[in-house]
Structure formats: C-alpha cells, structure tokens
Amino acid sequence: MHPIDWAVLLAFMGWIVYDGLKRTKDSHEIEGYFLANRSIPWWAAGISVMATQLSAITMIGTTGQGYNDGLRFIQFYFALPLAMIVLSVTLVPFFYNSGVYTAYEYLERRFDGKTRSFTSLLFLISRGMSCGAVVSAPAVVLSLVLGWDVTATALLITMPAVVYTMFGGVQAVTWTDVKIMVLIVAGLFALIITAILGWPSDVGLADGLSIAAATGRLRTFDFSFDLTNQYTFWSGTIAALFLFCSYFGTDQSQVQRYLTARSVDEARRSLLMSAYWKIPLQVLVLLLGVLVFVFYVFNPPPMLFSPAHVERLKAGPAAPAYEDLQVEFDAAFQARRIAAAALAPARDSGDAASLATAKAAMRDGEAKLQSVRNRARELVRSSSDEGAFTDVNYIIPRFILTQLPVGLIGLLILAIIMAATDTIAGELNSLSTATVIDFYKRRLRPTASDAHYLTVSKIATGLWGLFACAVAVWAADLGSLIEVVNRFGSFFYGSILGVFILAVAVPRATANGAFFGLLAGMASVAWVAFYTRIAFLWHNVVGAVVVVLVAVLISLVDRRPSPRQT
Amino acid sequence: MPAMAASPPVTGPVHDIRRSYVRVIVVWVLQLLGLFALHVYFS
Numbered sequence: 345m346h347p348i349d350w351a352v353l354l355a356f357m358g359w360i361v362y363d364g365l366k367r368t369k370d371s372h373e374i375e376g377y378f379l380a381n382r383s384i385p386w387w388a389a390g391i392s393v394m395a396t397q398l399s400a401i402t403m404i405g406t407t408g409q410g411y412n413d414g415l416r417f418i419q420f421y422f423a424l425p426l427a428m429i430v431l432s433v434t435l436v437p438f439f440y441n442s443g444v445y446t447a448y449e450y451l452e453r454r455f456d457g458k459t460r461s462f463t464s465l466l467f468l469i470s471r472g473m474s475c476g477a478v479v480s481a482p483a484v485v486l487s488l489v490l491g492w493d494v495t496a497t498a499l500l501i502t503m504p505a506v507v508y509t510m511f512g513g514v515q516a517v518t519w520t521d522v523k524i525m526v527l528i529v530a531g532l533f534a535l536i537i538t539a540i541l542g543w544p545s546d547v548g549l550a551d552g553l554s555i556a557a558a559t560g561r562l563r564t565f566d567f568s569f570d571l572t573n574q575y576t577f578w579s580g581t582i583a584a585l586f587l588f589c590s591y592f593g594t595d596q597s598q599v600q601r602y603l604t605a606r607s608v609d610e611a612r613r614s615l616l617m618s619a620y621w622k623i624p625l626q627v628l629v630l631l632l633g634v635l636v637f638v639f640y641v642f643n644p645p646p647m648l649f650s651p652a653h654v655e656r657l658k659a660g661p662a663a664p665a666y667e668d669l670q671v672e673f674d675a676a677f678q679a680r681r682i683a684a685a686a687l688a689p690a691r692d693s694g695d696a697a698s699l700a701t702a703k704a705a706m707r708d709g710e711a712k713l714q715s716v717r718n719r720a721r722e723l724v725r726s727s728s729d730e731g732a733f734t735d736v737n738y739i740i741p742r743f744i745l746t747q748l749p750v751g752l753i754g755l756l757i758l759a760i761i762m763a764a765t766d767t768i769a770g771e772l773n774s775l776s777t778a779t780v781i782d783f784y785k786r787r788l789r790p791t792a793s794d795a796h797y798l799t800v801s802k803i804a805t806g807l808w809g810l811f812a813c814a815v816a817v818w819a820a821d822l823g824s825l826i827e828v829v830n831r832f833g834s835f836f837y838g839s840i841l842g843v844f845i846l847a848v849a850v851p852r853a854t855a856n857g858a859f860f861g862l863l864a865g866m867a868s869v870a871w872v873a874f875y876t877r878i879a880f881l882w883h884n885v886v887g888a889v890v891v892v893l894v895a896v897l898i899s900l901v902d903r904r905p906s907p908r909q910t
Numbered sequence: 911m912p913a914m915a916a917s918p919p920v921t922g923p924v925h926d927i928r929r930s931y932v933r934v935i936v937v938w939v940l941q942l943l944g945l946f947a948l949h950v951y952f953s
Binding site: 613619 | 946949953
C-alpha cells in the first residue's frame with residue numbers, strides 16, 4: 345500500500361478507537377461496563393446489533409459470493425424480519441424486565457443453575473470459536489493480498505477491539521460500531537460507483553444488469569424444497585427463522601446490545617431496525633459483487649484473484665500448465681466480452697429471437713471462462729496442500745487494490761479491518777460478560793466488590809482476544825469462511841433456542857426436562873450433521889424441535905416443579 | 911336493547927409497537943416483491 349493509504353488507515357483507526365473511549369461514561373461500575381447503565385438510544389443499539397453481524401466476512405466473503413453466484417444468497421435473510429417480531433413479542437420483554445446481564449441468567453430463574461451454566465458454556469465455546477473465524481477471514485486474505493504477516497494482521501484486527509472493549513466496555517463498543525457502520529456503508533457505495541464507472545460508456549445500468557441476469561446472477565428465488573440445498577426460499581423462511589430467533593434471542597453477543605437500551609420499547613425498536621434494513625443492506629453487499637462481475641466482463645480480470653497463489657504456481661513445476669490455461673482464459677474472456685457487447689443491441693431491437701441468441705452466447709462464454717477458472721483453481725489445489733482452495737474471498741480486496749485511487753484504498757482496507765474489529769469487540773464484550781457473570785460471580789466469588797469484578801472483566805476481555813487470535817489461523821483451513829461461522833453456531837443454536845422456547849412457552853417444563861432435552865437436541869444435531877446430507881440451516885429446526893419434544897416427555901414423568909412453576 | 915358503549919381507542923406505547931410490527935411486515939412483503947420483480951423482469 346502507498347504511504348498515504350497507510351496514513352489514512354492508521355489515522356482513522358486511531359480516531360475511531362479514541363472517540364469510542366472518549367464517549368464512555370460511568371464505566372467504573374459493573375452495570376455501566378456491561379449494560380451502559382441502560383442509557384443507549386435505540387438507534388445506536390440497533391446500529392450496534394447490525395454492525396456486530398456485518399463482519400469482514402460479509403465485506404469480502406459475501407461480496408465474492410455475489411460475484412460468483414449472484415443474489416441467491418439473499419434468501420438466507422428472508423426470515424429475519426419475522427424473527428425480529430417474534431423476539432420483540434416474546435424474549436425481549438422477559439430479558440429486559442427481569443434485569444439480567446446475560447440471557448442464560450434468565451434460565452437459572454426459570455429452571456436451575458446447571459441449565460444456565462451449560463447454555464452459557466455452549467455460548468462461550470461456539471462464540472469463542474467463531475471469533476477466531478471472524479479474525480481469520482480478513483487476516484488471511486489481507487496478508488496474502490498485501491504481503492503482510494498473518495499473525496501481525498490478526499493482531500492489527502484484534503488489538504484495537506481489545507483496547508477499547510477492555511477500557512470502555514459496552515459503551516465504547518456501541519459508539520464505535522456506529523462510526524464503523526457509517527464507514528462500511530460509505531465504502532460499499534464507493535465501490536459500487538467505482539465498478540459502474542468502469543463499464544464502457546455505452547453500457548447503462550439496465551444493460552449491466554441484463555448481462556448479470558443472462559448468467560443467472562439476478563436469480564433470487566429458488567422454490568425447490570430440497571433439504572440438502574443451503575439456499576432456497578424454504579430454508580430461508582423456515583429453517584433460518586429458527587437460526588435468527590436463536591441468534592438474536594439467545595446469543596449473548598446480540599442480547600447484550602439491546603439490553604443497553606433505555607426501555608423495553610427502545611430495546612424492541614433497536615431490533616426492528618434490523619428488520620427494516622438487513623435485507624436491503626445484504627442486497628447492497630451482494631449487488632456489489634454482481635456489479636464487479638459486470639466490470640470484469642469488460643475489463644480483463646485475473647484468472648485467479650489471489651496474487652500469492654499465482655506467484656507460487658508460476659515459480660513451481662505447474663508453471664507451463666498455468667501459462668497454457670492463461671492463453672485459454674484470455675481467449676474465453678474476449679469471447680465473453682463480445683457476447684456481452686451484443687446483448688444490449690439485441691435488447692434494444694425488441695426481437696425476442698435475437699435476444700435469446702445473444703443470451704445463449706453470453707451464457708456459453710461465461711461457462712467457458714468459468715471452466716478455465718475451475719481448472720486453474722484445481723491446479724492450485726493439486727500443486728499445494730490447500731485442498732479447499734477458492735479465490736472467492738480475494739475478489740473484492742483485489743478490486744479495491746487495483747481499481748481505487750490512493751487514499752480511498754486505505755479507507756476501504758480500513759473498512760474491512762474495522763468490520764472485523766467491531767464484530768470482535770461485540771463478541772469479546774459478551775464473552776467477558778458471560779465468563780464473569782455466569783461463572784466467576786456465580787460459581788467462584790459471589791460477593792466481591794464491583795471494582796473487583798470490573799478488573800476481572802477487563803482481564804477476561806484480554807484473554808478472549810488472545811484466544812480469538814490463536815483460533816484465527818486454525819479456522820482459516822476449514823473451508824468457506826461464511827459457512828465456518830454459521831456451522832459453529834448451528835451445532836448449538838437450535839438446541840439452545842429449544843430451551844428458551846420451553847422457558848417462555850411451556851409452563852410445565854421442568855429443570856431436568858430442559859437440561860436433558862438440551863443434551864438430546866445436541867446429540868440429534870450431531871447425528872444429522874455427520875450421517876445425513878441435510879443442509880446446516882435445517883439443523884437449527886432439528887435441534888429446537890427435539891429439545892422441546894424430549895423435555896416435554898421428561899417433564900411428564902419428572903413432576904418436581906421448577907422455581908417458576910411454584 | 912341498550913346501546914353498547916364504544917370501546918375506547920387503543921393508544922400509547924403498546925399500540926405504537928403493534929403498529930411498528932405491522933409496518934415491518936408491510937415493508938418485508940414489499941422487499942420480497944421487489945426482489946421477485948427483479949428476478950422475473952431480468953429472467
């Protein structure tokens with residue numbers, strides 16, 4: 345990167361961290377540190393909820409997915425607004441009015457201590473692991489694209505989060521989230537404008553979208569009911585409803601965001617903000633990938649977007665095979681460009697037959713080019729130990745580095761880094777809260793002073809930050825980064841949601857029923873994951889349903905009342 | 911038959927939040943319709 349980009353990156357990063365800490369008030373008490381004394385306005389809590397989800401994985405992985413597959417991933421988010429309404433009616437008032445710090449604390453009041461500790465432990469494991477995946481995405485990609493050291497990059501992402509989360513608590517996290525969200529959205533628009541400006545002058549927006557549509561990239565709906573397919577209308581509206589209810593309703597990293605709101609209604613409004621804006625925001629992210637695809641229809645793209653892998657291929661024994669593929673790729677690119685250029689006149693002519701011919705030529709050109717790209721990726725896999733290599737996460741960073749002006753590059757790289765940083769910050773804060781409230785205070789030191797708990801919370805934040813860094817490198821080897829994060833969650837999410845459904849909606853459920861139901865739910869998810877090809881989104885449904893059924897059956901036998909049943 | 915007293919209009923925060931839920935559903939349906947229109951128009 346140019347020194348000006350470095351200056352922009354470091355100056356903005358310093359300002360965001362400094363300003364986040366400056367806005368922190370009364371964080372010397374435990375309620376101020378973890379819940380901001382319930383003083384955060386609903387819109388800031390709402391932006392914080394959205395920013396925590398919008399990680400660097402979204403910035404580089406989802407945009408890359410838009411480039412490769414188009415808009416169909418948006419189906420994943422179809423149920424989100426419904427989940428927000430369900431939670432606003434059910435769990436949000438329960439949590440807010442009971443004055444808890446963690447969602448799991450509520451389970452002890454309704455069931456018993458072991459159910460609370462176990463669900464909190466599951467949260468610590470799954471969120472701690474996903475924290476590593478969230479760091480690894482930008483760390484691995486930026487280190488390979490920019491030639492940075494992976495560990496140093498992971499530290500550059502994690503350290504700002506550790507600093508302002510340790511010293512500023514949830515208030516610093518929230519106010520930093522607001523600024524980072526503005527930076528990310530501005531960055532997305534800057535990239536979209538850059539992509540469109542790079543099209544030939546006679547190609548308008550409708551022409552560009554037609555080119556994308558001819559390759560199937562604007563196909564948003566898949567109504568096939570296929571349990572093995574990750575992204576269909578049905579998995580997005582039924583299975584994802586369970587995932588989102590669990591994620592926003594029982595995951596401390598989300599619950600803690602809206603517990604900081606001024607009232608229960610403001611907590612609800614902060615959640616409803618995501619209901620309005622999440623789908624448009626994700627469309628924007630995916631559309632960026634689609635528009636960059638159109639950019640590379642008219643401008644020569646690299647055959648592989650990861651420069652480090654290309655260099656390795658060129659320096660090794662696979663160099664002649666790579667050069668042959670490059671020649672084939674250049675010819676396929678020219679053929680596709682000519683087919684794309686013929687599409688707009690065919691549309692304008694109004695002749696259905698010539699339009700169909702032009703679309704078929706475009707599809708054919710795209711298929712040939714993708715075939716060469718697939719063989720190039722296979723070449724990387726066969727000539728290295730990276731059996732799961734894909735360059736999907738390198739597309740947008742490469743576009744930023746080669747197409748944006750100096751200064752803006754620094755700002756966009758910062759947006760990717762800070763997207764990870766704010767997600768990590770929210771997660772570190774919630775991990776620290778669950779560690780201290782659900783374990784340290786509950787099990788080890790129930791009667792210490794606020795100052796003592798505050799010190800322990802800061803130490804816990806730092807240790808979880810180190811843990812995230814350590815997991816980051818390991819997680820990078822597990823395949824598609826988006827799915828890594830969701831897979832970690834899917835093993836527990838549905839089952840934990842089942843326990844909360846029991847707590848709120850099944851008055852006869854007993855503590856033993858809930859606890860053993862939870863174990864049965866997790867076992868069933870593990871079985872489904874290892875022995876069937878059912879897509880991971882449906883694991884949430886399996887987990888929740890099994891927990892409720894098993895718990896109800898056990899509760900019929902186990903007549904001992906839970907604390908709240910008496 | 912005695913005239914039935916008209917029930918008072920429901921107002922206040924609860925009514926406001928219920929209206930918010932209805933707005934969310936309306937916006938959600940419009941978003942899905944918009945995406946479906948995009949899907950159909952360009953296919």
